[in-house]
Amino acid sequence: MVNRNGELVEFKTRNETIKTFADPVTFFCELKHIANARGYKSGWVAHQYKTKFGRWPSGLDGLVPVPPSRSTLAWVKSRQIAYAKAVKGASWR
Secondary structure (H helix, E strand, C coil), X not given: CCCCCCCCCCCCCHHHHXXXXXXXXXXXXXXXXXXXXXXXXXHHHHHHHHHHHCCCCCCCCCCCCCCCCHHHHHHHHHHHHXXXXXXXXXXXX
């Protein structure tokens, strides 16, 4: 074993690098932005919110959409992948 000079770097898991959703209101606004950009129906936002937080959004409809964070985009992508796998699995039965 050879020792070399270098820089010590801490490695983190992928889940540690993605921030948590501390603010449900911000998350809702980010979902609205995604829905508008992709042409999704308005109910999509409410269903995604319920999936994440276990409750329907209340009183948030009038809020302005904001560009999504990387963590919100990653979460939406993970839900799309899970849905695609579920649909594919159901077709094999």
